[in-house]
Amino acid sequence: MNAVTQREQRPERPDAARNRAKILAAAGEIVRARGVDGLAMADVAAAAGVGVGTLYRRFGDRSGLAYALIDGRERHFQAAFLEGPPPLGPGAPARDRVRAFLHALVDRTAEQLDLLLMAETATPSARFGGAYAAYHAHLSMLITEAAPGADAGFLADALLAPTAAPLFAHRTREGGWTTERVTSGFDELLDGLR
Known part of the structure; x- marks a missing residue:
């Protein structure tokens, strides 16, 4: 079993779930205000109150964040x-x-x-x-x-x-x-x- 499969099977930690919700709320608000072109990872991280590294680890890139919003x-x-x-x-x-x-x-x-x-x-x-x-x-x-x-x-x-x-x-x-x-x-x- 690979690491991704193991990670997918583990329940999400409460702090990770809170961060995910904050990130998606911030990203959704940025998209509503500025459109998709305004969706910058650093801006989303700042608006959500998380580090940029957290954002990249969780979503990979802007397209991963877009999929999460979808x-x-x-x-x-x-x-x-x-x-x-x-x-x-x-x-x-x-x-x-x-x-x-x-x-x-x-x-x-x-x-x-x-x-x-x-x-x-x-x-x-x-x-x-x-x-x-x-x-x-x-x-x-x-x-x-x-x-x-x-x-x-x-x-x-x-x-x-x-x-x-x-x-x-x-x-x-x-x-x-x-x-x-x-x-x-x-x-x-x-x-x-x-």
């Missing part, structure tokens, strides 16, 4: 599509769930776009971490149910592509697209899914 909203979103009410959650036909999922994902992406942009562009494969894997598995399962015989894995990637933060930011900020246009485009694609 985490609460992401957990809420995943709970909604895994166990929430239909049509986003279980209990609706698969096609309806795919549509509801994609519409909710567009809203979720728009809500934290700058943080997602920072997090997803930190490394070449940063986008394809935990949340993407969960989305892909969820969509693949629903597509398989809705269209047996379809290449569910490919279709899941194709449906997730427009919500990649760099493309979403480019289309909505520079291309003038609205979230309604993106969801409407998804609706057109899904109408062709047989």
Whole structure:
């Protein structure tokens, strides 16, 4: 077992939990006041009353801090599509769930776009971490149910592509697209899914 796995299994110390909460509150306030570009590790550490080393040990870098800020909203979103009410959650036909999922994902992406942009562009494969894997598995399962015989894995990637933060930011900020246009485009694609 490696050190990361051992550390993940240990419960968080109360002082570490307090520091984490202070850091995330300070970082959230800085993002609200200055935007993501104003998120400097030294400023976050000073606002939280912790050392910069503590911040780097805990989050690694700005993208790690961005992921931590994204985490609460992401957990809420995943709970909604895994166990929430239909049509986003279980209990609706698969096609309806795919549509509801994609519409909710567009809203979720728009809500934290700058943080997602920072997090997803930190490394070449940063986008394809935990949340993407969960989305892909969820969509693949629903597509398989809705269209047996379809290449569910490919279709899941194709449906997730427009919500990649760099493309979403480019289309909505520079291309003038609205979230309604993106969801409407998804609706057109899904109408062709047989």
